[in-house]
Amino acid sequence: MSQPLPLAFLGAAVEVARLPATRAEVALVGRSNVGKSSLLNAIADRKTLAPVSKSPGRTKALGCFALAKTGATLVDCPGYGYAKVAKSTRATWLPMLESYLLGREHLKMVLLLVDGEIGPTASDLRMLEWLRGNEVPHVVVATKRDKVKPSQRDRRQRDVAAACKLPTAGILWVAALSDFGIGELRERIRAWLA
Ligand code: GDP
Numbered sequence: 001m002s003q004p005l006p007l008a009f010l011g012a013a014v015e016v017a018r019l020p021a022t023r024a025e026v027a028l029v030g031r032s033n034v035g036k037s038s039l040l041n042a043i044a045d046r047k048t049l050a051p052v053s054k055s056p057g058r059t060k061a062l063g064c065f066a067l068a069k070t071g072a073t074l075v076d077c078p079g080y081g082y083a084k085v086a087k088s089t090r091a092t093w094l095p096m097l098e099s100y101l102l103g104r105e106h107l108k109m110v111l112l113l114v115d116g117e118i119g120p121t122a123s124d125l126r127m128l129e130w131l132r133g134n135e136v137p138h139v140v141v142a143t144k145r146d147k148v149k150p151s152q153r154d155r156r157q158r159d160v161a162a163a164c165k166l167p168t169a170g171i172l173w174v175a176a177l178s179d180f181g182i183g184e185l186r187e188r189i190r191a192w193l194a
Contacts, residue, residue: 004045030113032079035143116142
């Protein structure tokens with residue numbers, strides 16, 4: 001098993017300009033409840049690095065974590081596409097997210113999380129097209145692999161990839177609960193932040 005990423009919370013900001021300085025950054029993007037906090041906790045091997053939300057849509061700010069001794073950072077972006085988020089809130093955080101993704105100088109990679117159990121939603125696919133259209137470097141990560149029946153996994157992997165217009169091997173599958181794929185993801189993050 002790979003070494004956990006030594007992450008420490010640096011701070012949260014609602015404007016790119018107020019984020020801590022960085023040398024290299026990886027961002028996590030995904031709709032609320034996709035398993036973003038659980039994934040962050042898994043890659044850091046910490047129980048409470050990021051709060052696992054019982055009420056989706058609560059986190060509205062960009063949460064910044066330092067990767068110890070490297071000057072590199074990881075940013076947890078606010079979840080999008082959750083119906084209960086008030087329109088007024090949505091109107092401010094979508095531009096915030098977009099200006100972060102377009103304006104952060106040292107952003108090396110965006111992890112777009114999709115729920116592996118249910119597949120990409122319309123808002124996931126919109127975000128994916130937006131990342132492609134704006135040439136923001138990104139990779140799709142499918143979460144909750146353990147929730148897909150073993151007999152259906154091959155099929156699901158093909159279906160999720162097809163929906164995302166990607167080759168099957170182009171999607172990284174993870175399960176925060178069983179640590180599946182977590183080692184590989186850690187290594188990739190280390191490489192992007194090197
Ligand atoms: P966030 O809103 O994207 O930060 O999502 P959370 O990390 O709070 O997870 C949402 C729900 O999905 C929680 O009930 C988690 O326990 C569950 N969950 C997250 N990752 C996994 C996983 O890999 N496997 C399973 N079975 N459940 C997961």
